[in-house]
Amino acid sequence: MLGHPAAAVAWLASTLAEFGTALGPGHLVLPGTMTGAPFVSAGQRIEARFSGLGPVSVTFT
Secondary structure: OOOOHHHHHHHHHHHHHHOOOOOOOOOOOOOOOOOOOOOOOOOOEEEEEEOOOEEEEEEOO
16 A cells, blocks of 8 residues: 555565465456455446545446
8 A cells, every 4th residue: 555556566476476376367456455346247337436536437338
């Protein structure tokens, strides 16, 4: 959450290597976030509101 996001990914890769595992194709890494990615389905509409910026929304098809 602090510093460059690539540093967090490098730390994660190094830490996983210590346990004999690695990041692989299809793995999702969200550096710099404190929440998980929401799972959405076709037809769902998601809206986020940002103070000072206003709302943004997306509809999944």
